[in-house]
Amino acid sequence: MSEETLAQLAMDFSVLSLIAVGGAITVLPEMHRSVVEVHGWMSGAQFAELFALAQAAPGPNILVVSLIGWKVAGFAGAVVATAAVCGPSCVLTFAVSGVWQRFHGARWRAAVEEGLVPVTVGLMLAGGYLITLSADDSWSAFAITAVTAAVVLVTRIHPLWLFGAAGLIGLAGWV
Amino acid sequence: MSETSSAEIPAPRELFLRFTQVSLAGFGGVMPFARRMLVEERRWLSAEEFTDVLSLCQLLPGPNIVNVAVCVGARYHGVRGALAAFAGLMTAPFFIIIALGALYTEYGHLPAVAALFRGISAAAAGLVVAMGLKMATSRRLRSAMALFAVITFIGIALVRLPLVVFLLGAAPVSVAAALWRAR
Numbered sequence: 001m002s003e004e005t006l007a008q009l010a011m012d013f014s015v016l017s018l019i020a021v022g023g024a025i026t027v028l029p030e031m032h033r034s035v036v037e038v039h040g041w042m043s044g045a046q047f048a049e050l051f052a053l054a055q056a057a058p059g060p061n062i063l064v065v066s067l068i069g070w071k072v073a074g075f076a077g078a079v080v081a082t083a084a085v086c087g088p089s090c091v092l093t094f095a096v097s098g099v100w101q102r103f104h105g106a107r108w109r110a111a112v113e114e115g116l117v118p119v120t121v122g123l124m125l126a127g128g129y130l131i132t133l134s135a136d137d138s139w140s141a142f143a144i145t146a147v148t149a150a151v152v153l154v155t156r157i158h159p160l161w162l163f164g165a166a167g168l169i170g171l172a173g174w175v
Numbered sequence: 176m177s178e179t180s181s182a183e184i185p186a187p188r189e190l191f192l193r194f195t196q197v198s199l200a201g202f203g204g205v206m207p208f209a210r211r212m213l214v215e216e217r218r219w220l221s222a223e224e225f226t227d228v229l230s231l232c233q234l235l236p237g238p239n240i241v242n243v244a245v246c247v248g249a250r251y252h253g254v255r256g257a258l259a260a261f262a263g264l265m266t267a268p269f270f271i272i273i274a275l276g277a278l279y280t281e282y283g284h285l286p287a288v289a290a291l292f293r294g295i296s297a298a299a300a301g302l303v304v305a306m307g308l309k310m311a312t313s314r315r316l317r318s319a320m321a322l323f324a325v326i327t328f329i330g331i332a333l334v335r336l337p338l339v340v341f342l343l344g345a346a347p348v349s350v351a352a353a354l355w356r357a358r
Binding site: 015016017019021027028030045052053054055056057058060062063066070071078080090092094096098100104114116120123126127128131134135145147148149155158160162165168170171172 | 198199200201205212213227228230231232233234235236237238244246250254257264265267269272273275276279287291292293295297298300301302304305306307308309310311315316320321323325326328331335337338339342346351353354357
């Protein structure tokens with residue numbers, strides 16, 4: 001199973017790398033689809049837990065992919081998944097970064113940027129929706145999600161404090 | 176804050192170390208820390224250059240902060256610089272997260288840890304919801320283009336279309352609409 005799984009991880013995540021418009025969080029729905037729905041590598045709740053772990057740790061958000069790879073196929077899985085999700089987009093970025101300056105102020109460049117913004121927003125909202133459904137299975141969990149979202153929207157408090165508070169509420173047995 | 180970048184050319188080792196520092200400081204998003212390091216502390220980029228690099232990195236696929244590291248590294252030392260910055264950004268957090276994952280697998284079944292994580296997972300989901308809402312209410316979306324955000328949400332979250340299929344269909348239309356609006 002292991003080599004086949006590694007190949008599958010490499011393929012899925014390198015495709016993901018090239019379609020991750022707007023960054024790591026926008027491919028959350030697609031990761032969920034691939035990992036939970038298509039391959040059945042883990043449950044939705046486990047997926048949400050790995051995502052939470054990655055959010056609570058330092059480093060780029062994309063490291064959730066390392067955790068997924070690790071969960072699916074151990075350390076080799078983590079390395080393969082991380083390399084796959086970063087490799088293709090890094091090569092592309094490297095190639096384009098040299099010529100980008102030339103297109104400063106080009107009309108198509110502005111249109112591509114403007115056209116991708118709403119798609120990115122839609123993907124972010126879809127990610128929030130799906131991860132909420134995966135993470136929350138009680139009214140109190142939904143309440144924590146809603147309050148966290150509201151607090152982040154109206155204050156500049158560091159998310160780690162909110163994670164801490166939510167963890168304590170969980171520890172108290174209220175979720 | 177300076178408007179011009181300094182003439183200093185950082186060695187690959189320096190790129191590696193600075194990006195390691197930045198990534199370890201970045202809980203829940205590294206970009207603000209990267210900006211502070213690049214623009215204000217090291218002055219490797221001016222504020223304007225940073226904005227330009229960032230807009231490219233947001234436009235290209237892949238994790239934005241990883242793309243920024245590649246761009247900045249490539250600017251000074253080509254492939255070697257890009258690899259140094261990328262490795263700096265990823266290596267330390269990678270091992271930290273694998274260690275956390277191992278701990279979680281070992282102790283995750285304990286009722287207390289499971290309960291703790293039910294709370295944290297719910298909060299982490301709230302963070303994503305907030306990011307989405309923040310972007311949705313930003314100034315850049317107050318136009319008919321917002322329709323494409325709605326279509327994307329429906330296609331991905333509700334219909335559960337594969338992202339490749341959806342993007343091939345919707346992104347060209349959205350970009351064409353933006354071009355048409357800009358006439």
